Amino acid sequence: EDKVVQSPLSLVVHEGDTVTLNCSYEVTNFRSLLWYKQEKKAPTFLFMLTSSGIEKKSGRLSSILDKKELFSILNITATQTGDSAVYLCAATSGAGSYQLTFGKGTKLSVIP
Amino acid sequence: GAVVSQHPSWVICKSGTSVKIECRSLDFQATTMFWYRQFPKQSLMLMATSNEGSKATYEQGVEKDKFLINHASLTLSTLTVTSAHPEDSSFYICSARASTGIETQYFGPGTRLLVL
Numbered sequence: 001e002d003k004v005v006q007s008p009l010s011l012v013v014h015e016g017d018t019v020t021l022n023c024s025y026e027v028t029n030f031r032s033l034l035w036y037k038q039e040k041k042a043p044t045f046l047f048m049l050t051s052s053g054i055e056k057k058s059g060r061l062s063s064i065l066d067k068k069e070l071f072s073i074l075n076i077t078a079t080q081t082g083d084s085a086v087y088l089c090a091a092t093s094g095a096g097s098y099q100l101t102f103g104k105g106t107k108l109s110v111i112p
Numbered sequence: 113g114a115v116v117s118q119h120p121s122w123v124i125c126k127s128g129t130s131v132k133i134e135c136r137s138l139d140f141q142a143t144t145m146f147w148y149r150q151f152p153k154q155s156l157m158l159m160a161t162s163n164e165g166s167k168a169t170y171e172q173g174v175e176k177d178k179f180l181i182n183h184a185s186l187t188l189s190t191l192t193v194t195s196a197h198p199e200d201s202s203f204y205i206c207s208a209r210a211s212t213g214i215e216t217q218y219f220g221p222g223t224r225l226l227v228l
Contacts, residue, residue, distance in 0.1 A: 034216065042118075042219040043156070059123045088155065099146070100207075100217060102155045 002027045004091050006103035013110055017079050023089030023107045024071040033065055033072050034100065036088040043088055046074070079110045114140050116208050118220035125196060132192045133223045135206030141186035142208035145149055146217060147179070150203040162189045196227045 003026045013019055026035065032050045036043035047056045049072060050066035056063050060079075065072045076083055084106050090100040115138040123131050135145055144163050150155040160181050162168045168181035180192040189208075193200055204222050207217040 036219070042222040045216060045218060048216050099158060099161060100156075102157075104155045 002091065002093055002101040002105035004089055004101050006087075006089050006106050008106060009104065010107045011109070013079055013108070015080060015110055015112050016048055017110075018075065018077045019079060019108060021074040021076075021087050021089075021108070022071065023103055025089075025091040025101075026070065027091040027093040027101060029093050030067070030070075031092040034085045034090045034092065035063055035072070035074050036090065038105070039084075044085075072073070076108075079108075082112050083110060084108055085108045114138075114208070114210065114216075114218040116142075116205045116206065116218050116220040118206055118223050120223060122224050122226075123223065124226045127197050128161065128195055130192055131196055131225060132190055133144045133204055133206075133225075135191070135208070135220050136216075137187045137208040137210075140208075140210045142189075142210060144209045145183055145189040146207045147181060147189075147191050148205045148207065150205060150222075158191065159191075164184060175201075189223070193225065198227045201225055201227045 007022045012085040015035050032048050034048045035046040047063045052067040060077045081111045088105045089103045117136045119134045125131055146149040147159045149159050150156050157172045158171050160168045160170045162181050162183040164183045170176045178194055203222050205222040207219045208213050209217050
């Protein structure tokens with residue numbers, strides 16, 4: 001059975017801190033790993049990673065994939081209160097439909 | 113990025129009624145659409161995969177006669193919750209994958225269903 005595990009489940013930091021969110025996966029016929037940010041509504045897309053060792057960046061957010069060790073990390077530097085959300089990691093497997101298997105998410109709370 | 117809309121955003125209905133939720137890809141054609149359900153403080157659970165012009169594929173434990181899915185065009189999929197009961201109350205989210213082969217799924221804003 002495909003499995004995606006995120007850690008920590010919950011994290012509270014002060015504004016300005018840097019955080020690292022972890023995601024490990026065991027997925028048959030792995031294709032890609034995706035990170036999403038979910039606030040009160042549906043998830044918004046952050047990154048898709050397919051190759052090991054290549055960092056993707058978007059502003060203060062960055063992510064990298066290690067296909068040998070089967071994990072990914074999402075870094076957020078200089079956190080702001082607007083970064084407070086649940087961050088979801090999902091792995092795509094198989095051919096054809098590209099179904100996503102989601103982790104349970106990491107709830108990040110950034111306090112002033 | 114690609115835009116996916118859902119309608120309605122909120123539904124409150126009586127037990128036993130049916131509710132239809134629409135999912136549209138606004139600026140791209142979606143060969144495949146996915147329907148998820150999310151209960152409070154839980155992650156998204158895939159309910160079914162919907163391919164345009166063919167029958168939906170349901171995940172284990174999801175009743176296909178209760179959750180009817182129609183993917184009639186490359187930009188529209190509908191989920192109908194038939195004879196809804198209070199335990200069907202949840203946050204229903206659709207996502208769409210572009211026909212161009214890109215694997216990224218773009219999510220709609222979700223529909224909150226409350227069955228009284």
